[in-house]
Amino acid sequence: MNYTKSELMVVAAARELENDDSVLVGIGKPNLACNVAKRTHAPDLQMVYESGTIGSNPSSPPLSIGDPVLASGAVSIEPMRNNFNYQLQAGRLDVGFLGGAQIDKNGNINSTVIGDYDDPDVRLPGSGGACEIACHVGRTLMITPHSARRFPEEVDFITSPGYVDGREGRKKLGLSGGPEAVITDLAVCRFDERGEMYVAALHPNATREEVQAETGWEIEFADDLETTPEPKEEELRLIREDLDPDEMYTDQAE
């Protein structure tokens, strides 16, 4: 079948979602993944956006989380204070999508600064709601290109906690939940009982050597290493015809 890496990433992420999940959606691939899931195996998926829209049903791909298509036809729109207070902090959301410039071995995310905080090499946008999402949703998912620069052993700055210094470390801080999967253009990674990232599935045509070369520490591979299932025809049709016809967020095969 003819498909691209970005389409595979979207579909792999969609499969992480379950029917009845309420999900804090992000823009781009996460938005596509949620919409693919909603239109295939998870029709009751409740999509919530950081801008406070609940039950959004966007008619076209939103360019930002505050896009008007997320407000029109939503079931509710909450002011920011309510959204963060009653939705996130109170633990009403099951899944959150997060991204960042760096993700480390323990799933901690940096979206604040490369280099020293007070003398930055690169100043990044900052947390926004990401830290609260990482603290409070049941499970977090990440979709990101696989590169050594993006996967250092330790991030320069923890904006959003993953397993901090391990599963116990996260528990000691009073946090439940945590990262569930990191979906890259080479693999699907998960977290072991220590809270360390490992490779659970390789994408078709990707190799262990490639993954290791693009990871900043010696990453482990599952004993029962799987191959990521290919996208189904219907999933590709949804992406190409309905959800991202202008290829804003996916490169699409000919």
Next chain:
Amino acid sequence: MSKLTSMHDAVSDGVSDGDSVYLAGFTHLIPFAAGHEIIRQEKRDLELIRATPDLVYDQLIAAGCARKATFSWAGNPGVGSLPAFRRAAEDGIPTELELEEYTHFGLIAALDAGASNLPFAPLRGFIGSDLPEHNDNIARVESPFDDDYVYAVAPIEPDVAVIRAQRADESGNAHLWGIQGEVKIAGLAADTVILSVEELCSEETIRSDPNRTVITSDDVDHVVHDPYGSHPSYAQGYYGRDNEAYIEWAEIASDVDRVEAWLDEWVYGVENRREYVEKLGVDRLLDLQPDRSYATPVDMGAYR
């Protein structure tokens, strides 16, 4: 009592050099017209506060109006980073920019403390993050009742907030629909409030649907009627976000000379929002018009 005035007079009366200023809005209803007027009047040493500083703050920073940014996410929504913000933060161009950084919830809670006259606001946030180490206005506090803990943030009370809404009466009772963001809370936390709207309406219209009111006249000092005052941001039901402008800004702002030229053309080169809108042209505005989609009316009942 009518508080109707021009944006020129509202800014000249309401904003002083050195003030902390909150231009509120979450992607929706960003007060671009007010930001441009602040640039035209060459206000200096401002502390720019907002959860989501976007293009208008990048423009204020590029124009040399800012000494500090208090924020939780500084970027060009859906596009990338803010080049002028980054130049100031990384290299001190055109001026050094002090940063005071929160998460969204942290900043909103701090405004809430300001709006509620509380010494701090508690939240479950910042847990496991490096952010508290870099901001003295975030502190870990133990629960007075058990061994739980939360973080606290100090109140934020801006000198001036500029908020936008779709419609208001002349005394400043405002209706807002669509994404509400932090508009209400920023208005309540600030000393002076400039309210700018797409449309003026009667008090009767406001009273016909009180649940839609986001702020009342008691908390508003100036009312400005500035149609398209949020472009290139959007006003739900009136016009869409001009995404092209956001994408173009990434190009323009990456080059200091191009930023200067842009400011000369689109800010200093026009007298007010009306001239800016004329310059944008009918075609561009028509392209941003959504189809109509009215909410079903509600029956408030006429009780005797």
